[in-house]
Amino acid sequence: MLNPVTDAFAADLRGRLPDHVFRELAPAYLEEPRGRYVGRGGLLLAPSSTAEVAEIVRACAAARVGIVPYGGGTGLVGGQVMPDGPAPVIVTLERMRAIRAVYPTENVIVAEAGAILAEVQGAAENAGRLFPLSLASEGSARIGGLLSTNAGGVNVLRYGNARDLCLGVEAVLPDGTILNGLKRLRKDNTGYDLRHLLIGAEGTLGIITAAALKLVPRPVQTGSALMVVTDPAAALDLLALAGAQIGEGVSAFELMHRMGLDFLAETLPQVRLPFGQAPEWMVLIDVGLGAGQDPSEALETLFVAASEAGLVSDGLIARSEGQRAEFWAVRESIPLANRKIGSISSHDISVPLSAIPEFIERGGPALAKLGRFRINCFGHVGDGNLHYNVFPMPGETRADHDHLRGDIKRCVHDLVHDLGGSVSAEHGVGRLKVDDLEWYSDPAKLAAMRAIKSALDPAGIMNPGAVLRSPD
Incomplete structure (x- = not known):
């Protein structure tokens, strides 16, 4: 069992560490972006060297006090906050930025x-x-x-x-x-x-x-294009065509749905939208090429070939770095618009590339059995990672559907698992997906993870309750 931070423990640390390591525990260190968790904290420490980090960890190991490492606080699965259990030490490395x-x-x-x-x-x-x-x-x-x-x-x-x-x-x-x-x-x-x-x-x-x-x-020449695709299957075909024509010069290939642009228009009117009428599906393609290669020419050639193949119906090619930045501002602003709308349940998932169209085709009808929702599907389709987020209808709030949150998540994750995918593509497990890891993981993998954790951290002091459930 872990012990909480006590006055005696804090006094012992003050005898080991310089005064600059100790910080007042501001509320920001107990929060996470989605507001799902409020952390506990007994002591906030900001070491300035690896030696100071080691001294902190040795003291916590000896006293069996939990440690929550804190980075930039941008994690979306609650890995940076500990909502329950004995008050831990929070270690921020913000002073170690050299x-x-x-x-x-x-x-x-x-x-x-x-x-x-x-x-x-x-x-x-x-x-x-x-x-x-x-x-x-x-x-x-x-x-x-x-x-x-x-x-x-x-x-x-x-x-x-x-x-x-x-x-x-x-x-x-x-x-x-x-x-x-x-x-x-x-x-x-x-x-x-x-x-x-x-x-x-x-x-x-x-x-x-x-x-x-x-x-x-650094690529000598860079370029971007927005292309309207007929559906997600066409987006995959366009990805294959881009790879055949441009090769490794394709840096990013992002899929966006109309709902994302609708949310931007509703919540962030300062973001300039690329099309007068939002298309159902579009992709943002970014390329970085070497000397003697023209990104605009490469993207134009790609568009012509894709149009002849019936994959795209419209498109825009950035004619300046400013326009390229505007294209990317649309993509990068979608998560902020999502937060302003307030999702009922957000999902960071991946499936094999060829399964993306089937996942999207099956996901909507499966969720419709639970209620009426808006779905914003977008993400890094080039590597199979989709952000599949479920929102209330206009005039409703996520609180109106909070009782369905678990059912919605299970519906989406069951489909992902059925298609051989992952319920955490890039955000991690944190504390939000501990149950999911236990439910969907291969038993051998889970057993090996627990054995590794037990061998390296037998007292369980490192980020207790994250990734693996803390023992009772």
Whole structure:
């Protein structure tokens, strides 16, 4: 059993750590974006070095006090807040945000876990390189949290998830020892890869304090296009056609439904919409090409071929960086519009690419058996990840349907599971999907995860209740 933070425990820590580590526990550290959880906290600590993180973890291990690692607070599954149980220590790495080193010839950057994603992107740009992880919260999300949740974003199609962009990590393990794993190697077959064990573990196996990250050459020419597709099946055919014509130059391929544009018009009128009348389905294609290649020409050729094949009926090609930014502002503003409308149940799911049309075709009628709802389906169709969110009808609120939330989630997740998909594509498990992990996971996988957790964190102090249910 875990113990709560006490005055005696806090006094002991004050004898071990500098005064600057201790912070007043502001309400922001007990909140999460969707408002589903309110966290508990006994002590907020902001270490400035890996050694200080290790000292905190050693003290918590000895006293059996839980630790909740806190990144940018942008997680959507409650992994950053602990709503019940003994009051924990909250560890924020916001003071550990240094860019330790940049190696342009190696295409590597070493950043501390508290570095904000936009800062890492900027440091890469200053070195003439690109750090391609990109998502809507990049102005506040931190590298440690992004790795701990194996974040995805819009460029997974070309560059992979956060896991694929990490060469090595420095971390503090649950007993307070420091894992010195900041290697910059592409090849290292010396036993178990602990980096990949910590990435995606959501702080349940240790606290990542720094990472060696991959950079890539910056595309010489970039371009974007919005194309109206007849249906999701046509979007998949267009993706295949884009791959055949443009190859690895396709960086992102985003599917959007009319409902997303309707929500933008309703809640964010300052966002400029691309079409006078919102089409039922459209895709946003982003390309990055080398010297001598013209993105506009490539996208025009793609549109002509897609039109001749009956896949697209209309389209817009960005003629400037400003117009390209406007296209992306539409896509990146949809989650904010969703929050303003207020979803009954939101789903971050993935299915095999070929199953996307069937999932969308079956999802609406299945939900209609539970009631009348609005569905906003959008996301990274290039990698099979859809955000499938269910909203009340106009004039109603999500509170009117809160009693159906569990049934809606089960309906969507059952369909995902039936199609061989995942009920958490890029947001993680956190505390929101602990039940889902138990319900849908392969028993062997779940048993192995519990064994790993027990071996590395026998006292269960690391982010208690996240990913795996805390023992009674």
